[in-house]
Amino acid sequence: MLDLSVHADVKGITASMAKYVGEQQKAVIRALNKTATQARTAASVEVRGAGYNIKASAIKKSFVIKRASRGNLVVVLTATGARIPLINYGARQTKSGVSFSVKNGRKTMRHAFIATMKSGHIGVFERTGKGHKKVVRNGKTVRTGLPIKELLGPSIPQSLANEAVEKALMAKIRSVFPKILEHELAFIASKR
Template sequence: MLKLNVHADVKGITAGLTRYVGEQQKAVVRALNKTAMQARTAASQEVRAAGYNIKASAIKSSFTIQKASRGKLYVMLKSTGRPIALINYSARQGKNGVTVNVKNGRKVFRHAFIATMQNGHRGVFERTGKTHKKVVKNGKTIRSGLPIKELFGPSIPQSLANDAVEKAIMAKIRQKFPQILKHELAFLASKR
């Protein structure tokens, strides 16, 4: 299982947060948590804008968010996930192999094929090895097909690790946090 933790130098944003006390700290916590939710949405948008053919819901569900509290004035976004089977990238069987749309257009896997296993699992496979296996069926020794392996594309954390995606997410966080904090502080002031 792959993990991606986004650590950024946000000292400029959070340097003065300890000066807030009591009700103001509540606004800081709420602003941090709302910013994390918006960063998750921005991550989904940026991955898809970078050309990866991954569903937005799959990207969002790969995240876990450790929320801020009054004693912990930071938020952690963590994305985990395994490589995604190529069948999920719009796989199509053709004369020359299987074509998939992983990133920015279709790619051909020449010696691949789409198959459904006995347990109902469907995937894109390719043969491995150079020798046939000998198998005994009904008392007769026959040669079976070559061993096969399933093919996979990038995982969601791998697509998030793209430099352009990371920079866009951090820019969104730096832009949105001060705006949300200002809004939360104004909301608290209006309740007095």
């Protein structure tokens, strides 16, 4: 799990709005919440820009936003999720194995294969046992290639922990928050 938090000094921006204490707090709350939403979108852009071949919708869905309120002027943006099955990284069956693209170009996993399970789940698998086992099915002895395990790529929180992604995301948050706050304060002032 990955938590991102941003601390900003809002006193300088809000000094001219001191007479609107109640409204000012509403503006800060709205600015924090809008910044969190924009940070989620920016995270999707940065992860994909760093070369991770993950769908933007999957990245956005992995985030949980704990929104700011009157009693808590903090927004927590949390990315959660398990490792992503390798089939979601553009996996293709080749003669020598399975080709996929997690980051920085395509790679081939030798001896891997793409299979559809009885449940309908499609994945990239590899055999974990040595050789084929003899199993009795319906009174007949057959050879099976089991056991197999599904191959997984990095999770979304792991891709967000990439140093370049983290720096770019924090820079985006720091630049966007003051602009959104100024806009919210100007909106309040225009209503007076």
